[in-house]
Amino acid sequence: MTSNALPTVIATLDIGGTKMAACIADASGPLLRVVQSTLKSGKPDTIARQGLRLIDQCCQQLQIDPAALQSVGVSSCGPFELRDGATGFIPPNLCGGLHNGDDLPNDWTFLPLESVLRERFTTVRIANDCVAALHGERTFGTAPANSIYVTWSTGIGFGLCVDGHILNGKAGNAGHAGHMLLSDTSEVLCGCGNRGDLEAMLGGRNFGKQLGKPLEVIFSDAQQGDTHALQVVQEAARWFGRALYNLTTILDTEAIFIGGSVWRHNEALLAPLVQQEITDRFPALTRGVTVQGATLGELVTDMGAFALVLPTMWVNDWRARRAWESLRSESIADTH
Ligand SMILES: [Zn+2]
Structure with missing residues (x-):
């Protein structure tokens, strides 16, 4: 296997009902984490497209070509539903079209996620935020x-x-x-x-x-x-x-x-x-x-999203150096 077969950079999204975070990492560890309030109005694909824009914003700040990203790991609030073979989500605290969503500024009943991310990424792995967190604790904790x-x-x-x-x-x-x-x-x-x-x-x-x-x-x-x-x-x-x-x-x-x-x-x-x-x-x-x-503290869902797509060769080095600690110095919003 040549080094060209390995990704050089990977991306993650952590999608919560209040906040959304995007991270970019290379073999040395996570490089940048950007957080925004989760959008709640527009078309049903608004949140997935906000995720793409947030990743682009990371790339811009890091001066990385977005085309270099092939893989995204996603930690998201649920529950999920499969439609046409792709995972979307129907969180009660974001979907105003559900029976108790009168306080939300939309009529959403299903939010596409995987189908939108596949427009840009060849590898898309999505997990519920607590499932992703356990992947993080298993991989890094x-x-x-x-x-x-x-x-x-x-x-x-x-x-x-x-x-x-x-x-x-x-x-x-x-x-x-x-x-x-x-x-x-x-x-x-x-x-x-x-x-x-x-x-x-x-x-x-x-x-x-x-x-x-x-x-x-x-x-x-x-x-x-x-x-x-x-x-x-x-x-x-x-x-x-x-x-x-x-x-x-x-x-x-x-x-x-x-x-x-x-x-x-x-x-x-x-x-x-x-x-x-x-x-x-x-x-x-x-x-x-x-x-x-949780041994990863407030970074557990971000690191869980990385665990979903992290090249095996990076794992031991990240663990040994606790590569995620660099993110702790930035402001961390609780996304749950
Ligand atoms: Zn309940």
């Missing part, structure tokens, strides 16, 4: 062959790995376990239409509603010993831990990695509660299961 990635942020989502195989499902939607039904008494409505599912009860969008206070205030009150706030946080940690216990019993998991802004800002308070909820049950299945923050 320490996630073992049987592991779970979960984000606790505005929403709650999972990536699931069994026997070293990260699960995708029929349309790439494996791991949408934030919509598992848990409570039959909760009246809180999820963006998916469920009442009492995990994301409805604990997702950042709804969590504060039960006390009429912002989520940040509830956690800060709990940290200062406010009894009622502490009870609310403990109850949330119990539901979250119970969902992880359930998944552990289904998948025979070794290790759980947690990201997302709610977790990152409150890890010290939440981690022991969640760990206890898992390992207090059925020791034959839960003994030794570890719970820890």
